[in-house]
Amino acid sequence: MSEAVISVEGLGKKYLIGHQAATKSYLTLREALMRKSVGLLQQTKNILLGHPIIAGETLEEIWALRHASFSVKCGEILGIIGKNGAGKSTLLKILSRITKPSAGRVALRGRVASLLEVGTGFHPELTGRENIFLNGAILGMTRADIRKRFDEIVAFAEIERFLDTPVKRYSSGMYVRLAFAVAAHLEPDILIVDEVLAVGDAQFQKKCLGKMGEVASDKGRTVLFVSHQMGMITSLCPRAILLEGGRVVFDGNAAEGVAQYYTRDGGAPFAVDYTKLPKKIGDQLATLRQGWIEDMREKTTGEIDIRCGFKIKMQYALDRATPEHPVPNFHIYNSQGQCAFVCGGRRSSDGGIGIYEATCFVPSNLLNNDIYFIDLALTFMHAGNHVSFHERGALSVVIVDPIEETLHSEARNGYSGVFPGVVRPQINCEVRRVS
Amino acid sequence: MIIESESLANHFWRDLWSYRELFFVLAWRDVSVRYKQTIIGMLWAILRPFLTMVVFTVIFGKLGGFPSEAGAPYALLVFAGLLPWSLFATSLADAGNSLIGNSNLISKVYFPRLIIPAAAIVTSLVDFLISLFVLIDLMVWYQYVPGWPFLLLPAFTMMAAAAALGAGLYISSMTAKYRDFRFIIPFALQLGLYVSPVGYSSNIVPEGWQLVFSLNPLVGIIDGFRWCILRGQEAFNWQSVLISAAVIALMLWFGVRQFRSNEDTLADVI
Secondary structure, eight states: OOSEEEEEEEEEEEEEEEEOOOOOSOOOHHHHHHHHHHHHHHHHHHHHHTOOOOSSSEEEEEEEEEEEEEEEETTOEEEEEEOTTSSHHHHHHHHTTSSOOSEEEEEEOSOEEEESSTTTTOOTTSBHHHHHHHHHHHTTOOHHHHHHHHHHHHHHHTOGGGTTSBGGGSOHHHHHHHHHHHHHTOOOSEEEEESGGGSSOHHHHHHHHHHHHHHHHHHOOEEEEEOSOHHHHHHHOSEEEEEETTEEEEEEEHHHHHHHHHHSTTSSOSEEEGGGSSSOOBOSSEEEEEEEEEETTSOBOSEEETTSOEEEEEEEEEOSOOSSOOEEEEEEEOTTSOEEEEEEOOOOSOOOSEEEEEEEEEOTTOBOSSEEEEEEEEEESTTTSEEEEEEEEEEEEEEEOOHHHHTTSTTTTTOOSOOOSSBOOOOOOOOOOOO | OEEESSOOGGGHHHHHHHTHHHHHHHHHHHHHHHTTTOSSTTHHHHHHHHHHHHHHIIIIIIISOOOOSTTOOHHHHHHHHHHHHHHHHHHHHHHHHHHHHTHHHHTTOOSOTTHHHHHHHHHHHHHHHHHHHHHHHHHHHTTOOOOGGGGGHHHHHHHHHHHHHHHHHHHHHHHHHOTHHHHHHHHHHHHHHHHTTTSSOGGGSOGGGHHHHTTSHHHHHHHHHHHHHSTTOSOOOHHHHHHHHHHHHHHHHHHHHHHHHHHTTHHHHO
C-alpha cells in the first residue's frame, strides 16, 4: 500500500512565445518588403520541414511547469491547487500523457485515466447509449468492460428514460451526469480529475464526491484532484500540493495548503478596493466600492488573534434613490466551505444616493482557529430580495491561536490539539459537586 | 511506465495495438454520424459518384470522343476509375481534417493519435462499398460479365486506402499546425482529378510520357481497377502498378514518420 504509484522528478514544460523585436521607427518600403519576404521564405522553409513557426522576431521561453517533484502513494487522494496559470493543467496533461514534458521524468505504475473535462468525446448526434460506449472506449475501457457496467452507469447517471435520445437534446445537467458516470466506472489505477465537479447540482456533486472517496479508499486507487473549490479539496483530500508559477511551493496537509493558497499574495486579501478595478461590481442600484478587515485599534490586517474581536467593513454606493435602505450582508465561511454565520445590517429608511459604510463586529472568541472567507453582498428587501452584488470570497481572515500563550488558559486547559467546529465560542461550563 | 522528455519510440506500435478497440469505435462513430440529419442519408454515397460518372461520360466519352478500353462501355470505364479516385479523395480529405475535427479529444485524452486519421478512412471505405453496388448494377445494366481478375479488387482497394493514409497522415499532422493545408487539399484534389486517368483511359497518354504519368500513384491503382473490372483482356500494366506500389510505400513511410515526429507536440499546437 505504501509504494509510490506516481513519482515526479524535476518535471518541467517549456513553451515558446514570440515577441515583436524593437526596430528602428522608420523603414523604407524596400526595407519593409525585404524583411517581409525574407521572413516569408524562412517560414515556408520551416513549414515544409515541420518546424514550429512562432509569430514575432524574438522568442521567449515560458516555463509553465518547472522543477516539480513529488510522489503519490497508492490509495492516496492528492489535491492539486493553485491559481490560474500556476501549472495545474500542464501537470495533469503531462501525467495523462497528452503532452510531453520538456524536462524531468515521471514514473507511473498502472493505468491512468483522466477526466480533464466532462463529456470529452461525446458526440452530440449519438444517443446516450451509443455515447456510453464511445466515451468508454476513448477513456480506455473495452467493450466487454462497458457492457458489464452498463446498467450501473445508467443508474448512476439517472438517465434511464433518455438512453436512446441524442445527447444534443440533453439538459446540461444530464450531460454532465452521464459523462461523470462513465468516467467514475472506469476503474483505472490512477484517476485524474480536473474541475469536473464544478457543474451539476449539489446533490449530484455529493454523489460524485462519495464515489471518488470510495474509489480511493475501498479499491486502493489513487486520485489526483484539481479544483478551485477549496471546500472540496479539504473535504476530499488529506494531502495537497500548491503550485505557483509552475513550481510546487507547498506539499502537505490539505487544510494548510488551502490556507497558504489564500494567504500567498494574490489570494483573497484582507482589503480590496473595487473602485480600482475596470469591472464594476454591482448593478444599476448599487455598487461595491471597498471591503476590508480591521482590528479593534482600526488597523487593517489579515490576521486576528482568536482572543480579540475584529470588524469586517464594506463601503458601497447607492446610485439611485430607493424607498428604503438595502441590507448589507456578510457571509462567513471556514476553509472547509461551511458557513459559520451570516451577519446582516439593520433596515433603515434612508435610501438616498450616496456612499455608505457597513461594519460587522465579530466578537472575540467566536471563530475557530482557521482561515475564513467572507462574501460581501447587498440586498434590497423592498424589491423582492433583489441582490445588487454578492462577491464571493471577497476577503479572507486568518484567526490565529498563539498556542504558547493560550495553552494553559481557560480556553485550552492544556489541550494542544485541534478543536473541531466551525466556531469556537467560549461557552460557560459550570462544574459542581452533586454528591 | 515512464514519461520522459525524450520520446520512447519502442512502444509506439504496441500502444497502437492495445488501442485497436478505440479505432473500431471511432470508425463506427464516424460512419454512424456521417449521414445523420440528412434527408436522403446513404443515398448520397450513391448519388455523388453516379452523377459524376454521367457528367464525365458525356464530356469525355461523347463530346470528347475519347476511346474506351477493351471494348467496354465508356460509362463503365469512367466508373471503374471513379471508384478508387473517390475513395482516395474522400479518404484524404477526411483524414486530413480529422485531427482538427477531433481537437477536443486530442487536447483532453491520451491515445495513439494515428487512430484518428486511420479511422476517418474507414468511413470512406463504407461509401466505397456502397458505390461498388452501383458498379454491379451498372454491369448488370450493360450485361457485362467481369473475369477472374475481379477477385483482385480488394488488393487495389487496399492500395488506394494506403495511399490516402500515407498522404493523409502527413497532411493531418501539418493541418494541426498550419491551417494552410486545409485549403491545399481541395485544390490538390481538384487538380488530381484531371491528372489521374479518371475520365479517360491511361492508354491515351503518349508513350514517352507514360513513366512520368505513372509516378502519380493513382495511375497504377486506377489501371489496376480497370484491369479487374473490365475483364482484364488488356495486358496488365505491371509497370504502372509497380511504380504506384513503390510510391505508395514511400508515402506511407514518410507519412508515418512525419506524423510520429509531430505526435508528441500535437496537443500543444492544435
